[in-house]
Amino acid sequence: MKKIFSRPESLTAKRNIYCSGCGHGIVHRLIAEVIDELGIREKTIGVAPVGCAVFAYDYWNFDVTEAAHGRPPAVATGIKRVLPDRVVFTYQGDGDLAAIGTAETVHAANRGENITIIFVNNGVYGMTGGQMAPTTLIAQKTTTTPLGRDPKIAGYPIKISEALGQLEGSVYIERVTVNSPKNTIKAKRAIKKAFQNQIQNKGFSLVEVLSMCPIAWGVNPVEALKWIEQKMIPVFPLGVIKDKDLTAKGNL
Amino acid sequence: MGKIIINIEQCKGCKLCVIFCPKQLIKLSEKLNPAGYHPAEFIDNGQCNSCGLCYQMCPDVAIEVWKGEKR
Ligand SMILES: Cc1ncc(C[n+]2csc(CCOP(=O)(O)OP(=O)(O)O)c2C)c(N)n1
Numbered sequence: 128m129k130k131i132f133s134r135p136e137s138l139t140a141k142r143n144i145y146c147s148g149c150g151h152g153i154v155h156r157l158i159a160e161v162i163d164e165l166g167i168r169e170k171t172i173g174v175a176p177v178g179c180a181v182f183a184y185d186y187w188n189f190d191v192t193e194a195a196h197g198r199p200p201a202v203a204t205g206i207k208r209v210l211p212d213r214v215v216f217t218y219q220g221d222g223d224l225a226a227i228g229t230a231e232t233v234h235a236a237n238r239g240e241n242i243t244i245i246f247v248n249n250g251v252y253g254m255t256g257g258q259m260a261p262t263t264l265i266a267q268k269t270t271t272t273p274l275g276r277d278p279k280i281a282g283y284p285i286k287i288s289e290a291l292g293q294l295e296g297s298v299y300i301e302r303v304t305v306n307s308p309k310n311t312i313k314a315k316r317a318i319k320k321a322f323q324n325q326i327q328n329k330g331f332s333l334v335e336v337l338s339m340c341p342i343a344w345g346v347n348p349v350e351a352l353k354w355i356e357q358k359m360i361p362v363f364p365l366g367v368i369k370d371k372d373l374t375a376k377g378n379l
Numbered sequence: 380m381g382k383i384i385i386n387i388e389q390c391k392g393c394k395l396c397v398i399f400c401p402k403q404l405i406k407l408s409e410k411l412n413p414a415g416y417h418p419a420e421f422i423d424n425g426q427c428n429s430c431g432l433c434y435q436m437c438p439d440v441a442i443e444v445w446k447g448e449k450r
Pocket residue numbers: 176177178179180196219220221222223224227247249251252253254255260
């Protein structure tokens with residue numbers, strides 16, 4: 128018999144501390160597989176966020192640094208500019224990227240930094256106990272919106288990927304999810320492209336991944352898959368938001 | 380014919396592999412693992428086609444998929 132699927136080399140053997148059914152573990156694996164397939168493990172530098180994925184450096188088997196909450200794009204900018212031959216990516220939650228780190232995100236995109244961002248949108252601040260994030264859905268109950276998010280006082284779910292797509296500096300932005308094997312395989316393709324773009328010096332690439340947080344959503348892991356399908360995707364539609372490769376060919 | 384090997388120490392009993400196995404070859408064990416989860420268990424009846432759908436969904440990367448030689 129031959130082993131055909133197993134832990135990629137770019138993941139350590141360490142057991143992750145995520146809740147049962149958490150999407151972070153799947154996204155970590157996809158990134159690790161892409162790095163193995165591109166043969167860049169020895170020259171990749173990841174920038175981990177503050178959030179549930181704060182210990183990502185324990186799970187990835189390549190160089191990973193930590194940034195203050197929301198600041199990974201600024202840290203990645205510095206690393207990439209000093210070490211342009213390395214492949215530099217950030218891994219950020221929605222609180223990290225679209226709340227406290229909005230300025231860093233917008234300006235890294237606008238400067239067209241040649242970095243890759245993997246943006247894990249689970250619609251809440253998972254780590255701190257499931258508070259509302261800017262991405263929280265209307266009427267979604269969280270610990271800080273116990274009656275459901277009311278747009279009159281708390282605004283609307285932010286579509287930061289679409290907003291970043293409006294900036295001249297961004298090159299590739301796609302939204303994917305990991306709520307089924309089919310979608311997970313598609314997500315991997317997008318992540319691979321976002322890394323390849325950097326290797327080919329194309330510039331700022333971001334993949335938003337709609338990811339399960341069964342704990343903060345108050346559902347079980349199987350129900351969390353349906354939650355993405357029924358509640359998140361209608362607000363955060365999947366697909367390519369921007370791809371300068373396609374616009375150049377007149378296909379988008 | 381294929382098989383899977385589940386790392387029961389890392390499994391957190393989320394059932395995502397269970398619901399996506401097209402051959403219904405995975406169930407949760409009655410036993411508990413050291414972390415207190417009912418880990419997934421492979422029902423080895425020769426039906427596994429090594430499709431890897433269980434592997435694709437496992438948030439804990441606790442599944443290895445093996446494929447038999449072509450007969
Ligand atoms: C400067 C600063 N402000 C606030 C916090 C508290 N804090 C830690 S994680 C977090 C939100 C994380 O949410 P997200 O980025 O969506 O990640 P998730 O845990 O959902 O994956 C906050 C507000 C902090 N650690 N540092």
